[in-house]
Amino acid sequence: MRLPMFSLLTIPDFRRFWIAQVISQLGDGMARTTITYLVSVLSGDPLAIGLVIVLQLLPGALFSIWTGPLADRYSRRRLMAGAELYSMLCVLAMLPFLHSLPLLLVLIGLQGIGSAVFDPSRTASVPDLVGSERVTQAVSFSQSTSTVLSIAGPSAGALLLALDHLPLVFWINGATFLLSALLLLTLPPLHPAKGGGSGTAPGESYLASLRSGIRSVLALPVLRFLLLLVLPVCLTVGVINTLLVAVMTQSFSVTASLFGLLQASVGAGAVAGAAFLGPWLLRRSRANWLLVLGAAGIGFWMILVLPLAAIRPLWGMAPVFVWCIMGGVLNALINVPLNSLFLCATPASYRGRSASLFKALTNTSILAGVLGGGLAASYAGPLSTMAAAGCLLVLSICVFPALAGWRALGAAGGRGRAAYPETEPASAPS
Numbered sequence: 001m002r003l004p005m006f007s008l009l010t011i012p013d014f015r016r017f018w019i020a021q022v023i024s025q026l027g028d029g030m031a032r033t034t035i036t037y038l039v040s041v042l043s044g045d046p047l048a049i050g051l052v053i054v055l056q057l058l059p060g061a062l063f064s065i066w067t068g069p070l071a072d073r074y075s076r077r078r079l080m081a082g083a084e085l086y087s088m089l090c091v092l093a094m095l096p097f098l099h100s101l102p103l104l105l106v107l108i109g110l111q112g113i114g115s116a117v118f119d120p121s122r123t124a125s126v127p128d129l130v131g132s133e134r135v136t137q138a139v140s141f142s143q144s145t146s147t148v149l150s151i152a153g154p155s156a157g158a159l160l161l162a163l164d165h166l167p168l169v170f171w172i173n174g175a176t177f178l179l180s181a182l183l184l185l186t187l188p189p190l191h192p193a194k195g196g197g198s199g200t201a202p203g204e205s206y207l208a209s210l211r212s213g214i215r216s217v218l219a220l221p222v223l224r225f226l227l228l229l230v231l232p233v234c235l236t237v238g239v240i241n242t243l244l245v246a247v248m249t250q251s252f253s254v255t256a257s258l259f260g261l262l263q264a265s266v267g268a269g270a271v272a273g274a275a276f277l278g279p280w281l282l283r284r285s286r287a288n289w290l291l292v293l294g295a296a297g298i299g300f301w302m303i304l305v306l307p308l309a310a311i312r313p314l315w316g317m318a319p320v321f322v323w324c325i326m327g328g329v330l331n332a333l334i335n336v337p338l339n340s341l342f343l344c345a346t347p348a349s350y351r352g353r354s355a356s357l358f359k360a361l362t363n364t365s366i367l368a369g370v371l372g373g374g375l376a377a378s379y380a381g382p383l384s385t386m387a388a389a390g391c392l393l394v395l396s397i398c399v400f401p402a403l404a405g406w407r408a409l410g411a412a413g414g415r416g417r418a419a420y421p422e423t424e425p426a427s428a429p430s
Contacts (some may be wrong), residue, residue: 008141013187014129020183021145024084027176029153030169031091032056033263034161035108036245053241053370055105059112060119061363068120068356069209076121076190076352081181083118087111088177095170119359124351125190127343136282136340143274143335154263213353222345223354225405226338227361232396233295233334234362238369239389240302246382251309252320265321269328277329278336287337288410294333295397301327302390309383341409 009015036052070079090111097103130138160169217223248254248262281290301323308323346354369389377385400406 008130008134008138011130014138016183016186017125017129018141018145020084020180021142022149023176023183024180025146025149026153026156027173029149030157030160031173033154033157034166034169035104051105051374052108053238054367055109056112057238057363057367057370058109059116060359061367062360063113063116064120064356064359064363065214066210066356067117068353069213070117071121071124071352071355072213072350073209073352076125077184077187078189079121080118080125081184083114083121084177084181084184086117087114088174088181090114091170091177092174095167098166098170116359120352120355121190123339123343123355123358127348127351128190132344132348135343136287136336137279139339139343140274140279140336143278143332143339144271146270149267154267210353213350214357216350217346217354217357220345220347221405222408223342225403225409226341226345227358229291229397229400229409230338230358230362231365232393233298233338234365235369235372236295236298236302236389236393238366238371239373239386240298240369241366242370242373243377243382243386246377247305247386251382252312254317258317262320262324265324266328266331269325269330270332271328272325273329273332274336278332281333282337282340286410287341288406289401290333291337291341292397292400294330294337296394297330298327298334299390299393299397301330302393303387305383305390306387345409 009018090107094104094107097107126138126142127135157169160166245259248259254262278290304323308319311319342354342358343351373385373389376388380388
């Protein structure tokens with residue numbers, strides 16, 4: 001039987017939106033994984049890996065909150081296409097500096113500014129493309145797509161790295177940004193007025209729009225609670241982003257090709273979680289409980305890295321692959337309910353500014369995890385640091401069901417059955 005989320009591809013605008021995502025993320029995953037692996041091998045320091053991730057996330061933490069009003073005032077189609085073209089230029093500018101680490105790192109940071117413009121517009125556009133009743137389906141489908149690409153991108157990047165075709169990775173990445181921009185320009189304007197008003201008063205200045213949007217978002221108890229809940233999760237995600245590569249390349253000493261396969265196995269688990277297990281659980285439970293259980297599961301998964309290191313010499317790489325697959329599944333069980341709750345709880349007229357605030361806070365938390373995890377791993381080692389971060393996540397996440405606002409968060413997301421109806425509604429017009 002066809003999964004309900006695949007019926008979204010019958011909506012022409014969403015189909016082009018989705019194809020643009022596929023093209024762009026495929027090339028980007030190849031380049032990002034290649035750079036991260038090279039830095040890890042050449043430096044041998046988890047803190048250096050963290051620096052790459054910091055430069056990828058820092059623009060989102062610094063600039064997203066300022067770019068959010070753009071998505072509530074102007075054509076989101078043009079904003080997304082312009083951001084993709086800007087990223088293309090940054091990627092192509094890396095080609096002469098592939099052997100100059102400082103300049104390469106600067107360009108990685110500059111490319112992140114494009115993401116700070118792109119992401120709020122992308123997030124805010126989803127309900128306009130599919131309808132508010134199908135947001136959870138769209139989130140699940142997008143998450144599944146991202147994780148499929150996390151198989152194809154890293155695997156292709158690792159293969160080209162092993163074949164010594166590093167420049168080709170960046171040429172491909174630049175071409176994918178260009179194709180994505182051209183596809184996005186074929187969409188309708190996706191102006192916020194389509195969703196029922198821009199949320200800005202006539203003649204309101206940009207800064208006034210920014211302030212009013214943040215005040216309106218923070219005035220909603222559900223969104224305040226959701227932002228509070230996601231902070232420890234994102235902090236731990238930062239630790240994982242820093243240490244997962246270090247654990248594989250330094251603690252387990254995997255080769256380039258095996259590294260790509262392990263990264264792909266994380267993606268395979270995430271595909272299963274987003275496309276199958278996540279929707280199945282959302283039919284039978286509330287999104288807030290699924291989010292908390294997924295976060296606690298991630299913490300427990302991180303703790304298991306210590307016994308994994310002990311049994312690997314005896315059992316080989318098979319337990320490592322199982323560990324990576326389960327990590328991907330649990331990652332999907334966080335992302336699907338998190339994004340669904342966020343979009344369902346946010347008023348249409350403030351989606352751009354809300355998305356920008358959300359991205360700024362989450363990126364800041366991830367950055368703290370990246371820096372803290374890399375620094376701690378330099379002293380305690382990647383394995384012990386990852387396990388300690390997992391313990392802290394499990395302890396902190398168990399507190400949230402007892403806090404005020406928990407019931408309101410559950411009511412905002414409701415049960416997933418509404419987002420996965422037995423009879424699919426008619427496709428939206430182009």
